[in-house]
Amino acid sequence: MDELSLHILDIVQNSISAKATLIEVKLIDDSKNDKIEIEIFDNGVGMDEEEIKKVQDPFYTTKNFKKVGLGIPLLKQMALSCNGEFKIESKKGEFTRVYASFKKSHPDVPPIGNLKDTILTIILSSNNFDIKFHYRKDNKFFELDTKEIKNILGDIPLNHPEVIKFFKNYLEENFLNLEV
Amino acid sequence: MKLEDLRKIREKVQKEIELREGKARVKIVVGMGTSGIAAGAREVLKTFLDEIEKRNLKDVIVTQTGEKGFASKEPIVVIEEEGKPNIVYGNVTPDIARRIVVEHIVNGNPVSDYVIEVGGK
Numbered sequence: 372m373d374e375l376s377l378h379i380l381d382i383v384q385n386s387i388s389a390k391a392t393l394i395e396v397k398l399i400d401d402s403k404n405d406k407i408e409i410e411i412f413d414n415g416v417g418m419d420e421e422e423i424k425k426v427q428d429p430f431y432t433t434k435n436f437k438k439v440g441l442g443i444p445l446l447k448q449m450a451l452s453c454n455g456e457f458k459i460e461s462k463k464g465e466f467t468r469v470y471a472s473f474k475k476s477h478p479d480v481p482p483i484g485n486l487k488d489t490i491l492t493i494i495l496s497s498n499n500f501d502i503k504f505h506y507r508k509d510n511k512f513f514e515l516d517t518k519e520i521k522n523i524l525g526d527i528p529l530n531h532p533e534v535i536k537f538f539k540n541y542l543e544e545n546f547l548n549l550e551v
Numbered sequence: 552m553k554l555e556d557l558r559k560i561r562e563k564v565q566k567e568i569e570l571r572e573g574k575a576r577v578k579i580v581v582g583m584g585t586s587g588i589a590a591g592a593r594e595v596l597k598t599f600l601d602e603i604e605k606r607n608l609k610d611v612i613v614t615q616t617g618e619k620g621f622a623s624k625e626p627i628v629v630i631e632e633e634g635k636p637n638i639v640y641g642n643v644t645p646d647i648a649r650r651i652v653v654e655h656i657v658n659g660n661p662v663s664d665y666v667i668e669v670g671g672k
Contacts, residue, residue: 372589381588388617442585488597492583495596496615523557527568530612533560536604541552 372445374484375409375473381442382411382469383493387500389415389467394502396493400475400483402509407455407473407480409446418461427459446471453477487542490515494538495530511549567609576610577656582627584618590625591644598645599628602652611656624667630655639668 372378379396386394391413399408418426429444446469447457454474461467473480486506493502497517504515517529527534581587581596592615599613619627624641628651631637638661640651647665655661 377588377593380583380593381585384583384585384588384617442588445585485593488593491600492593492596492615495613520554520557523554524561525565527561527564528612530614531564532603532609532612533564534557535600535613537552537557537560539600539604541554544552 373481375407375481376484376486376489378442378446378449378471378481379409379411379486380489380492382409382446383502385442386411386413386415386467387496389413389417391415392500394500395505396502397505398483398486398507400506400508402475405475407475407483409471410468412466412468414466417463417465417467419463423459423461443469449473449479449481453480487546490542491535491538495535498528498530506549508549513545513549575612576633577608577612578631579611579613579651579656580629580631581613581615582617582619582621582625582629583615584622584625586618586622587625587627592626594645595626595628595643595648598648599652602649606652606657608652608656621667627667630661636670638666640665641667 372381375398379398383394383396393414395412397408397410399406401407426443427447429441443459450457450471450473454477455472456470458470459468490504494517501516501518501521503517504513506513520529524534579599581592581599583592583596596613596615603611603613621627621641626643628640628643628648629637630640630651638655640647640662642665643651647662650662
């Protein structure tokens with residue numbers, strides 16, 4: 372995967388599979404500290420220590436642990452090869468938190484890529500859970516909470532074509548403000 | 552554009568939904584597991600959204616699901632249409648997604664070259 376945004380999408384899919392009702396995504400792009408950080412928290416089924424080990428091992432995950440694919444080992448390998456850190460914390464029945472950081476100036480760090488499309492893709496399926504996005508680029512930030520959106524929309528589904536159209540424009544405008 | 556603008560959309564959409572009892576004729580489901588994402592599923596999904604908007608297809612919804620178990624044929628797309636068997640497409644690119652919208656969803660002829668299963672979930 373050649374975009375950090377695709378890694379984010381992938382880890383969020385794990386949270387959805389883990390039946391989370393709340394998912395929090397944090398992406399911090401910090402030039403001053405030469406660091407990019409990704410944190411994904413969910414209140415899904417969680418994992419015990421054995422499972423935490425397994426999801427980080429590329430050879431176990433595909434065969435013995437079907438719920439989670441290769442995504443976690445891929446992200447871990449990417450972070451570690453870019454002078455970053457990788458952490459995964461979880462408690463069975465309670466939560467999972469995945470953290471990855473990258474040295475921003477490392478030549479192997481993939482671009483953040485199309486974060487707008489990642490957010491849009493996640494919003495499409497978020498009728499049954501809430502997701503909070505927090506994206507900070509140096510001193511500018513973008514936040515979105517589907518709980519707030521659902522309060523406004525009432526029983527209109529988030530994947531209604533009119534709603535999607537709105538979000539495309541909304542994300543476009545807000546991301547333009549983050550540039551420069 | 553503010554989140555508050557969604558209120559207007561809600562009012563507008565609510566009327567439409569009442570008119571056709573809130574049912575979508577067609578549901579497009581894009582597989583979004585790790586292998587699907589790596590193979591370009593997000594771009595395929597975005598293409599469906601763009602085409603539906605462009606053609607103003609009001610009774611088609613797009614959604615996503617996890618791994619479908621066809622890793623070698625990702626991106627996978629399932630078209631669920633009322634009263635018809637589900638059609639599963641494999642190796643879908645943005646170009647094929649556009650063809651699926653025109654040939655299958657609008658004109659009712661599945662794009663047979665890319666169909667990998669009929670009736671699957």
